[in-house]
Amino acid sequence: MQPESKLAPAGAFSDDERDAVYRAIFSRRDVRSQFLPDPIDEALVQRLLVAAHHAPSVGFMQPWNFIVIRDAGVKARVQAAFARANDEATEMFPEEKRALYSSLKLQGITDAxxxxxxxxxxxxxxxxxxxxxxxRDMDLYSTVCAVQNLWLAARAEGVGVGWVSIFREEELRGILGLPDHVVPVAYLCLGHVSELYTQPELQAKGWRDRLPLEGLVFQDGWGATP
Structure with a gap:
């Protein structure tokens, strides 16, 4: 009896499969204001978590945990922490940018x-x-890969994802009861969406344009162009 092979064929996807992967990448958006109130089916939540859990990790350490938050009281405390930090952030930008910054909806904590x-x-x-x-930071980078896996899977499932990063870390730690050795890498809002911006929302609203790729690619060393 032949031993079971631990290898599988490695080849390109079919055209349709490949196109679906690229579609998820190019149409993924950071969702803030398009969340629908519909609940997310538990089986779908589990599929997204499984996708995240299959991210690459250095040394196969799998350093991530996932705190799923549905409780309105917890969301309200996180929303308040965001609001305090966002008020501080407003003052950090040049005066000519503050009005635009204040007009942006930067989170969907209580909507999702x-x-x-x-x-x-x-x-x-x-x-x-x-x-x-x-x-030492390879564990943090590995965890970000889990975030991206979940985000792309969510796009394929019609679920919007928004990353909220405007917090004082110690406040978020306290709300979620995180031990000292655990770092909050991403606070995400998840919900069904019926429409998405055709380009990143911050680009659509005039905050920043996508940089041209040709200015970001070097050959064999920093600054040397192909």
């Missing part, structure tokens, strides 16, 4: 049926982790 905090356990895998021996 589900909030999700993806964390990084910095002790996962022990003191010495393969691939992390010389760069």
């Amino acid at each position: 049926p589900i909030n999700l905090c993806i964390t990084c356990d910095r002790t996962r895998g022990g003191k010495v982790v393969l691939g992390r021996t010389h760069n």
Whole structure:
């Protein structure tokens, strides 16, 4: 009896499969104001979490945890923490930018049926982790891969995702009861959407344009163009 192979064929996807992957990438949006009130089916939530859990991680440490938040009281406390930080953020921008900044809706914490905090356990895998021996932050980078996996899967499922980053970390830690060795990497808002912007919302509203790719690609070293 032949031993079971641990390898599978590696080839390009079919044209339709490939196009679907690129469509998810190019049409993914940071959703803030288009959430519908419809609940997200639990089986769908689990599919998204499974997709996130299958992200690549250095040393296969899988440093993430997922805090699923549905409770209105918890959302209200997070919303209040955001509001305090957002007031501070407004004053950090040049005066000519403040009116536009204040007009932007930068979160959907109470609008979205589900909030999700993806964390990084910095002790996962022990003191010495393969691939992390010389760069301790590889666990944080791995956790961000889980965020992106979930985001693309959500796009394919018709679920909008918004990343809220305007918090004082200690406030978010206190609300969610995070231990000292756990870092909140992404606070996400999830909900069904019926429409999305055709380009990133901040671009559509005049905050910033996408940079041209040709100015970002170097050859064999910094600053050397192909």
